[in-house]
Amino acid sequence: MSELVKSAFREYYFKHAARAIEAPDAIESREFGYAQLGVPGMVRHLSFRSVGELVATLVREVPSDVYCSNALYRFPTLAMQEKQWLGADLIFDIDGKDLDLPCVPSHSYPVCAACKRVSSPIGDDDDDEKSKEYSCPACGGRKAEQLISIPCARCVEGSKKEARRLVEFLTGDLGIDKGRVNVYFSGNNGFHFHIKDDSYRPLDSQARSDLVGYLAGVGLMAESIGVRRSPQGEFVKFPKSGLALGWRKKVADRLKIDQSSAVRLTHILKEKGGYAGFKAELDRMTREMGVRIDPQVTTDVHRVFRMPGTLNSKSGLAKVKCDLDRLDSFDPFTEACLLGSAKTKVKVKTHVKFRLKGEPFNISKETAELPAFAAVYLVCKGLAEAV
Known part of the structure; x- marks a missing residue:
């Protein structure tokens, strides 16, 4: 990383860190880590007794990226097997690159695998992408080793759509108080969620994995909606607990059915070619309505997560908090651009x-x-x- 970036980061931390850094609760029980400009790897297993101590380190070291554990430990500076895990905050990551947005080819810059030349985007969201082939303007190479993407306003809106959907799941399906749902722009191309609710801290990796599956709409049984099968064939019998909550309600609303719609659901079942066809359609539907989040971030109870108020070395933008009531108008290219x-x-x-x-x-x-x-x-x- 160049001296230009280091100088800009140093100025930011010197001028803004004291008020921009958002310290976690129980700071003395957290593990911290940071990456250094131009140096591979990460300095980890750090502990701070106060935010002032942390800020002093950032000003002195000028890190490229700063992380804090979602977990609390009795001994955060020791090796992982000796830290004594005390629980972990519930966190989520929505990354724009995972959303398969149609605008991405129009602002992705290919890097030639042979000569490293960067060239203009080869695709446009209004064109047939399959008809376009990459060719390096310098050496004629046909292989790009990577695509450098500059997120656009449509990318941000795509990430916001997922963020709004996640908020609906968390507050509606899970009953989490809206005031405990903290949303941050990641500093590059997405949003981070920190759930400040102690009742979720004891959850192990498997429980968090189950939660991710629910949010993503994975594995919903056809029987949950009322479609059943027996040796005599498929039939409709609605669950006694009804279709008024959670995924049952979401699917019922999409299919325009309720507890009195046995005839309509039977017709849909036949239209889809029976149980297998209906289950395939149900899987497609729930994937579409679910939230696309990075499962590894949520299930890792020892993860270090980018710290609010710090800079992201992939962009020079800051991780900043977004007020849920003004998420629609939030503009990261202005509000997170603090250099x-x-x-x-x-x-x-x-x-x-x-x-x-x-x-x-x-x-x-x-x-x-x-x-x-x-x-x-x-x-x-x-x-x-x-x-």
Whole structure:
């Protein structure tokens, strides 16, 4: 990582860390870790007695990324098997790259596997992507080793849609108080959820996995909706507990049925070709209505999670809290863009378009003078180098 990024990060932590960093409760029982600019791996098994102690370390070390455990430990600085786990907060990660959004090809920049040349996006969400093939403009290579994506407003809206859906599940299906649901922009392309409810802390990995399965709509039985089978064939018999709650209600509403709709559900069953066909349609339906979250983040009870108020080295943007009542209007490209505006020269690797702090950038020149926040963003993305 360049000196430009390190200088910008240092200025941020020096000026803003004291008020921007959101310390977790029971800070002395948490494990902390951070990655260093240009250094592989992570410094882990750290402990702080106060947020002031933590801030002093950030200002001194200027980390690229800062993490805090969702778990509480009796001895957070010891090796994992010796920490003595006391429970873990419930957390979720919605990552825009996992949502298969149609706009992504139009703002993904391929990097040639042979010569490392970065070129302009080869796809557009209005075009037939299958008809497009990558060819490096420098060496003619046909293989891209990676795609560098600059999230757009449609990406953010896609992530917000999943976030709103997760809030509905947590507050509606699980009955979690809305005030205990804390939502943060991740600092790059998604949202993090921290559930501040002590009753979930004792859950082990399996229980959290079961919860993820429920939220994602995995494994709902056809019998739960009233479709059953016997040696004599398929038939409809609604559950005695009804269709008024949870996934039963969601599916019933989608199928436009209730406890009095045996004839309609029988017709749907026949239309889908019997039990197997109905179950396949049910699986498709629940996947569509479920929430797409990263299961590993939620099920890992020893995970270190990006800390609110710290910078993300993939973008130079900060992880910032989003008020649930104004999630719709939240603009991460403005509200999470907290670096300075000093003019900085960079060498841009390809023609690039993006928007930060309400300002559009459309850069086609090889060398450009940009505000520091925009220059750092491109360098962190791998689309520019400091001059």
